[in-house]
Amino acid sequence: MLIWLAVTAFAAVTPPSYELMVVQEAMYALNQEMDLADDATDSAERREHLIQSVDFSGHFQRLVTQSAMIERIKCIALQQLDLTGEALDSCLHATTLPLHGLASWTPFYQLGIVQLKAGKFVNAKESFQASVQRMDPSKTDVEWRQLAHMKLAKLAAQMQDSAMLDQSLKAAMKAGYSLDLASCDPEWRQLYSVETNRKVLDRIFSVYSEPRSLERLRGAVECP
Numbered sequence: 001m002l003i004w005l006a007v008t009a010f011a012a013v014t015p016p017s018y019e020l021m022v023v024q025e026a027m028y029a030l031n032q033e034m035d036l037a038d039d040a041t042d043s044a045e046r047r048e049h050l051i052q053s054v055d056f057s058g059h060f061q062r063l064v065t066q067s068a069m070i071e072r073i074k075c076i077a078l079q080q081l082d083l084t085g086e087a088l089d090s091c092l093h094a095t096t097l098p099l100h101g102l103a104s105w106t107p108f109y110q111l112g113i114v115q116l117k118a119g120k121f122v123n124a125k126e127s128f129q130a131s132v133q134r135m136d137p138s139k140t141d142v143e144w145r146q147l148a149h150m151k152l153a154k155l156a157a158q159m160q161d162s163a164m165l166d167q168s169l170k171a172a173m174k175a176g177y178s179l180d181l182a183s184c185d186p187e188w189r190q191l192y193s194v195e196t197n198r199k200v201l202d203r204i205f206s207v208y209s210e211p212r213s214l215e216r217l218r219g220a221v222e223c224p
Contacts (some may be wrong), residue, residue, distance in 0.1 A: 049195040105134035109148055116151070121159050129154045132171070145175040150182075166201050179209035183216035184223035192217050 113125035132148050154170035173179065182188045183205070191197050205214040213222040 036082055075122070105131045105140065105148075108134065109151075112151065116155065121155060125152070125159070125164075130154065135175060137175075142176050146172050146177040150174060150177060154187060154191065157188075157197045160194060160196040162196060162200050165197065166204065169200075169204055173208060179205055180213050183209070183213040189217060 027052070051202050061141065086137050106126045108131035112124045112131060115121075115124035115127055128148060129150050132152065137145065149172035153165055154173060156162075156164035158167055168177075188201075192201055201217065202214070205217060212221055217222055
């Protein structure tokens with residue numbers, strides 16, 4: 001339900017509008033169809049079926065931006081299931097009108113989640129990077145920025161990319177993320193066990209967090 005969650009989150013910070021409610025309704029219907037899929041690696045025929053099985057008519061006929069909104073939703077849906085993401089840019093630029101309530105970084109973030117789940121680390125890295133590049137600090141909620149940077153940081157640790165790990169963690173902290181939270185995250189504790197990651201994390205935690213946080217990350221001190 002990735003698309004539905006993302007749009008719901010935006011609804012909380014976006015002034016209610018008829019257009020947004022219609023988009024949410026369509027996204028929810030689309031996700032119901034997508035949930036029927038076994039995984040994100042379905043065949044092209046299955047992807048096409050998922051799109052065609054959703055009724056994009058009805059309420060949309062009453063919208064001035066009907067065509068643009070429908071095309072954008074279809075683009076997002078297709079890319080949600082397309083692990084390569086090669087056509088993402090052209091897909092997003094297929095319409096000049098923005099999708100109400102949905103920021104430009106969202107499809108890239110959603111695509112990264114699917115790619116990460118499928119083990120497509122290199123593709124997921126590119127998607128998450130494209131996502132954070134499109135985030136406007138003055139408009140994008142701080143929690144979303146923190147989450148996106150932390151996704152990149154964890155991915156960097158999985159790929160043992162020290163430079164990206166350092167950069168992404170610092171970007172998350174700049175957005176307000178607390179390393180104290182990371183110190184008790186089971187996933188970070190597991191990633192810390194890798195020597196390449198340990199060197200970077202030791203340095204960052206030593207400089208930017210309380211000594212107890214590093215001890216928690218190491219497992220020497222219990223988390224509250």
